[in-house]
Amino acid sequence: MNRMRASKDMWLWISGAALVIGLALATAGNRFAAFIIGIVFLNVLWTAGMNLLYGYTGLVSMMTAGVAGIGAYGTVKLFLDYGWSFWFAVPVSAVGAAAVGVILGLPALRLRGFYFVLSSLVIQVALTLVFIYFPQFTNGDTGITQIPRPGLWLPGFGAVDLTGPGFEIILGLLALAGVAVVYMIIRSRMGAFIIAIREDDLLAEELGIDVTRYKVMVFFISSLLMAVGGAFYAVYTGFISPRSFDVLMSMNIWLMVAFGGRGTIAGPIIGSAILVPIPFLLQELYQIKDIFYGSLIILVTVAMPAGVYGTILKWWRVRRQKQNTAVAPVAIKRMPAE
Secondary structure, X not given: OHHHHHHHHHHHHHHHHHHHHHHHHHOOOOHHHHHHHHHHHHHHHHHHHHHHHHHOOOOOOOOHHHHHHHHHHHHHHHHHHOOOOHHHHHHHHHHHHHHHXXXXXXXXXXXXXXXXXXXXXXXXXXXXXXXXXXXXXHOHHHOEOOOXXXXXXXXXXXXXXXXXXXXXXXXXXXXXXXXXXXXXXXXXXXXXXXXHHHHOHHHHHHOOOOHHHHHHHHHHHHHHHHHHHHHHHHHHHOOEOHHHHOHHHHHHHHHHHHHHOOOOOHHHHHHHHHHOHHHHHOOOOHHHHHHHHHHHHHHHHHHOOOOHHHHHHHHHHHHHHHHHHHHHHHHHHOOOOO
């Protein structure tokens, strides 16, 4: 059984990688469409981290954008000012940003419900102010412009300039890796523990689960994914500012998870794929863009409280249960008499 599941999972990830590469190559001739695909991939990575934190552990954090900003500014600083390789600057900055996120969020992790959300919101606002009022590191509200894309050295090909679909492929594979990390965690013993914490953290503590320890671990992994996404966002768009990583970004990431279906692997992917392109596709209709975006979110929230994928999954399970219930009496009638 385990071997069959591993084989099924392997083919699933291979299919996901093929889809990512196919999308990047299909949009290679249209840079506008390719850019949207790249931003969707980045948001899939961010929502994977938010889903682990919110969907599976039950922690609604509004400081995720600030952690992504630390990863972005740290990477750009090491990459441009100190001459580090981008591929070495990313993990160093991401681990540092995740550590800072845990240190700042550790007091809040002891809080529950609304108080945790409020505490994380205050931290997010404080991080945004730091990005604005320390221009020697961030260039203030003006932002950092003309951030170059990094090169990549491949055996047999030498240095490759990532100006075409190659960067979208890297972003897509990175997003797929983030989703895979969340999937493996949920399949593990740790996944069972954090889901128990989501359902009732007091009961989980009574059962001997170290609630604070697992919350810190989840917060660190989620922050790591956010920071990596922020680093790649900086070089992909070529521009970052404090407004790129404000509370609105945190809310949008949370909305994508809730819209697609929290606590599911596919839900945040669906939420990102639907919500991210809307502002780009409706940018000429700026009068109704925000109205349409908000109305769609309200409609799904009211009609599908479990999100798009969560509702489909629930409907499918109910349908299967009805089919099994209908088949059971027929099977009983056909049983031979003893």
